[in-house]
Amino acid sequence: MSVNTNKLKKNAFRVTNKRGLTASRVRVPGGYLKAEYLGQLQEIADKYGNGLLHITSRQGFEIPGIRYEDMDKVNLLLEPIIEGLEINQDIPGTGYTAAGTRNISACIGNNVCPYANYNTAEAAKRMEKTIFPNDLHFKVAFTGCANDCIKARTQDFGIIGMTEPQYDKDRCVSCGACVKACTRKATGVLSEVNYKIERNPDKCIGCGECVLACPTGAWTRSKKKYYRLVIMGRTGKKNPRLAEDFLIWADEESIIKIVQNTYKFVENYIDRSAPGGKEHIGYIIDRVGFMEYKKWALDGVEFDDKAIVINNVYWGGVHYK
Amino acid sequence: MGYKISLDDMNLALEELSKDYMIYAPKVFEGEGKFSDTDLIRYGEVEGLEEIVFDEKSDYSFKEALTPISEVLFYFTEDEIKEADKPDRGALIFLRSCDLHSLKRLDEIYLNNGYEDYYYKRLRENTKFILMGCQKSFENCFCVSMGTNKIDSYDSYIKLEGDTVYIDNKCEDLDKVFRKADIQEVDVKPDFVEENDIKVSIPDNLSLDVMDAKMWEEYASRCIACGRCNFVCPTCTCFTMQDVYYTDNGKVGERRRVWASCHVDGYTDMAGGHSYRKDNGQRMRFKTLHKVYDYNKRFGYHMCTGCGRCDDICPEYISFSNCVNRLEDAMKEVE
Structure with missing residues (x-):
């Protein structure tokens, strides 16, 4: 059997541990899909796979047990799913155009969750539209609040939703619910002065617990949405680590621009001799230094006054040595 | 007295009334719901009739217009006090039948329950009440069980239908303003609900x-x-x-009253x-x-x-x- 494994990997298939069998990875940006696509996935799994579906850790699906010679037929059947989920694609009917840049995942967001500060799924789709297809290995995830249910801090780019709490003292009844919520569940930045509330903006993480706790609507959310961008978290066999803060109170547009800039940075600095030609962004930054990365990342990015850019980012994590 | 006028004329009338009255009505506060990307409907000042939410129940009631959530009563220095100013205008409040019945409860407590409450009275006596009809019962309403689904003690009833405003007016002051518009006399009867999905019965032997x-x-x-x-x-x-006591001084300050629960x-x-x-x-x-x-x-x-x-x-x-x-x-x- 002759199979070009380089080609199939870039087509979102993979070499499996069963000779002659591959698996197809289906992207679901933001983790939301119409239930009707499950029927189509079932059809592929029953017809060309082994009747099983794996729910991937990045919120996609993997259809295992596909024979290499059936890849083209699977790609044809994937077409309505690819189109339906509005995935960028070079040539219709040929499956996914790349696989390096992983599915953009997201927590359930404000479609459902009371804590979410924005619609994470929609944000994930906008990011997907901007950066996919691309063969470079990037992991991006969106999470609604600092609870970080999607585990954005294990990604190259984690986007954590923030809101700037707005306080109308004339609606405040001094019930203390916000102070209690902030102290017990978040950073304890609220205090009562003369029966009204003062917020320490330097330590507020914009989680919105005060807004949720307030029974009179004295606390509301800012009209503008803000995000904390955490970068270069990773798992792996050398130095797994959590992503660290790069931007606080940033806007979506700037974050998208920074991710785009990072692709240019990686193109420029990647070590092509690395195994499989793959060197992961975080390790590239470790090698060339954060300051050099920052220069590339912030190129052409204009923040408003509120955004805080961390001057130098330091990571920790486990060193398997 | 029933009549109909155009929405434009109604808004002109509201503009004129706003010289003497703050016009309070339930309106949408965009993005101010407690969850992100959700709205809140509560009372606020409106300029035009189309700002008013007629087809949904407000999350909070009208009472904050008459009994402010946090209200300064007076300011004090070491040996003097100064009463807080009252608003320079009266108020027009748009509200539904159940809420107008609620007004009777507020009056009972603040005016007829021994002492007259000075601060309530000074807002209350300059307020007119505009009834909003209910074409349908909203979720969780049980006004019929409580006998509050109908009322006639309004100053004016106002209903917006497309670009036409139907008014049943009982107030001379308002009549003078409305009559400046091109009015057409018609019979106007308020929309009241006759039945709710929720029915409540309070046992006679409750003790x-x-x-x-x-x-x-x-x-x-x-x-x-x-x-x-x-x-x-x-x-x-x-x-x-x-x-x-103000933190910059410590010897001067204010007394305020704030809602309790x-x-x-x-x-x-x-x-x-x-x-x-x-x-x-x-x-x-x-x-x-x-x-x-x-x-x-x-x-x-x-x-x-x-x-x-x-x-x-x-x-x-x-x-x-x-x-x-x-x-x-x-x-x-x-x-």
């Missing part, structure tokens, strides 16, 4: 014995004591006092540290019996007007109407 019923225990674990039910209630009138911690705190109702189930019992027993015993009619806002807003899905409907069995249990 304080019901305090010993088991049902209150359930609320001890369900109620989170946030007070939302009280704050949205158009008939809750409890307030507390706050004497505040019988569900929120601190409500029954006494000097010395005792608190009467620490248990949230007992707070639910206290509120429920106040709304459908104690008040009635004293004034001869029930306090609750069946607007159902407490049900609408409870984050723990505790239903007040459901609680009232459990009283009959609870009485059987304790008798």
